[in-house]
Amino acid sequence: MKFLITTLLIALLSFLSGLYLPWWCFALAACLVSALIPQRPFLSFLAGFLALFLLWGGLAWSIDTANNSILSGKIAQILPLGGSSYLLILVTAFIGALVGGGSSLAGSFLTTTRKSRDLNSPGPQEDQVA
């Protein structure tokens, strides 16, 4: 549940920051959310990664659909990705996800303690971490 909320919150704040701020500012949002909702570092990374993967991938996909892939095919030749619109969407999503994951992970280290990590280390009961 916490994981889901984190992911959605990162996605939402990233989207909002994208409307008004430079492209990389979503990293601050991801960092902040992960700092405020502590989780195991790996889960924080995953939440940031997934949030941005879905956000950037989803936005790119919907823009591309509305555009009938006129532009993506051209960009995917220049970059070069063999002219594949899907590959361009995937690369877009992955780049966003990488930054999202990284900044989310950094954020998680701001509030988690070694103790909480130790508590978590057995693995499966991550929801117990407070």
Add this chain to the structure above:
Amino acid sequence: MRIIPFLITFLLTAGLIFCLDTQWDKVPPLGKFLSPQHGCWQNAEPAGKDFSATLSLPGLKNKAEVYFDEYLIPHVYANSQKDACFIQGYLHAKFRLWQMEFQTHAAAGRLSEILGPGEGNSYLKYDRSMRRLGMVYGAEKTLARMEMDSLTKGDCDAYTAGVNEYIKNCKESELPLEYKLLNYRPEPWTNLKIALFVKYMAYDLAGHDNDFEMTNAKSFFSKESFAKLYPSAQDSVDPIVPKGTAFLPPHIQLKVPATADSLYFYNTDTVTARELKPEKSNGSNNWAVSGKKTQSGSPILCNDPHLSTNLPAIWYQMQIRTPEYNIYGVSFPGAPYVIIGFNDSCAWGITNSERDVRDYYSIKFKDDTRQAYWFNHDWKTAGQWIDTIKIRGQEQPFYDTVATTVFGPVMYDPGFSGFSDVPSSRSYAVHWAANDSSNELATFSRLQSARNYPDYKEALEHFQTPGQNFVFAAKSGVIALWQQGQFPAKWKGQGQFVMPGEDSSYMWQDSIRNYENPYMLDPDRGFVSSANQEPVDTSYPYFLGTDFPPYRGLTINRFLSRMDKITPNDMMKLQTENYDIFAEMAKPLLLRNIDESRLSSEEKNYLNIFKLWKLRNDPGEEGPVIFNRWWFHLQHLIFDDEFSRTTLPVMPPFESTLLEALLKDTAYQFIDNVNTPEKETLQQVVTEAFLRSIPELAQAGKDDRLTWAKYKDTWARHLLRLPALSRMHLPIGGGTHSINAAKQFHGPSWRMVVQLTEKTEAYGVYPGGQSGNPGSPYYDTFIDYWAAGKYYALWVMDKDERENKNKIKWTVHLKP
């Protein structure tokens, strides 16, 4: 808090962001570029995008409306010419901002600033060439003249304000794609940029000469050979003003310098510098037929300017209605006004005059500092300017010191030999007419509201460089064509070669007066036409230069003189005519001289295709490919042996020269290969040339490129030459010698047919689309029609059609 893991992940992520925010060589900053809310995705225009809006633009004087039709062509309703210019600037910026700035950067010699120094410093050489030619200095002089004319000053101010209004409100995400690809931002627009654009067109159309090549050829070849390689007249030309027309005696008696023979015509100095040259075939066709030759009884005017078939297209189509005029046509993103078009009373179009208005003078400097030069028996102090050329990716700008003389700037000197790898031992100053103060836009500002012939004449008075053939037709029935420009009055041969620069005797002595320019007004033959051919016969009292293509003009005049009861449809067919009159003359010559006994049966197959060819460069024909290769090898077999003996820049003779020579003289002296003991005959070289084409034709057949359109491979090419943003392999015929002059990257950039009946009936098409955005469905709207030779009916929107929901797709309401 866990400091160390935090710091590590923080630094790694920050480093990643830094990498994704930085340009790596040609790869744009990928994070910024791919961010769906900032980067290239924002340029992916949704199909069916709503362009309607209500905007408040503080620079406007009054309310205005822009109605867009289904092709995204704007129909502007404004209350004054100034408001119209403001809106035009705004629309140009909205749909073509990157292109207009890039072109003016190119004009100002600022490509390196955006693109880096280029391979082998090619962009830097380009920039230095443009600046040394005086493009910026010429633009500044033009700007001063533009601003002296209150009409053009007001219009340019309004246009610039319109462009800046758009730039000011343009968010980073809305920037044109190319800015994102190249990672830079637009700067504010200025009136100087308009002047730079005007100079760019001057360079494109009047920046071509062969002075260095001809100087070398004159020194290398004997006088007799030279005369045969570069004759001063063409047999096949049908001038713009028919042969035999009487001309006024010249207003000035030109003084040929006393030293002309010894220091000029028989001088054997050579030049190692290589010039930057625009596309040679920046030509065009235009004509007007009078009512007595048309079915409707009203004149029809046609124009197709041949320019580089760029994307975004060089033209932007629009209608502008103000209380004073109602005009439709094409405009240049980067400048106000409609350049080619029509209003409710008349129509006009332009072709290039191809006159030689750029000459070089050899300068003797006192020493390497180039601060003093020998002029009129004394050392004269040279002027100097220093150009600062910023180079992307390099800390230090490049500083170029340019000396100036009474003739003009020193373009080539020991420090700069243009595109040659050999340093230039001498210095050459350039005198280019485009650097003389002028205001060409004044012509177009006045043509917009022209009603009749005197208005057109008055508008033309302002036009200096690049000299153009202005065709005109009015609803009153008048048809006319004036070759207008400020042309130097030259004595025969002046400026054909580099001239001595040690005294004033070789300078341009005066300009030809406007009334002396070649023209035709309502001629008995019922039509006027031009296609960049020589404008007059040899009885014209001034020297015009020698580089004029004869064949399109000949074809047009032949067709027009035979036609009667002409309809707009006939004119569209003529504009897209693929007939090749050059081939018509060359084919019998080739067939007369081929020795079929030397051909295998496979080779004879190709010959048979050629024999059956009907001389039309249609897309699916194989004949034009065979002819093209055959003539190519014939030229090389005939001239290579002589020309390969020099490493200096020289120019092979024109195609027309070789054809006319062979038609007159089957023992043309250059047929003989000087490297062999035997004396080759025309039959031998014609047959040998054919045989040399065979492997290429066989290969073309294997590659499925033996048909003309595939072989020629016409593109609408993006300005950055990126194939992904270009439209390649267009199925279009024609070529250099056809009226439909579509070559690989060059061709009819706008085709227009206007019938001046009471309600104007007009058709047009250009190889591009109204939007400059490669992510827009309107980027290449018209290209397929253009290639297929089809036209769109041009819709001149009437006042009572403002509610016409079928034709108007979007409305933009503008208020101050």
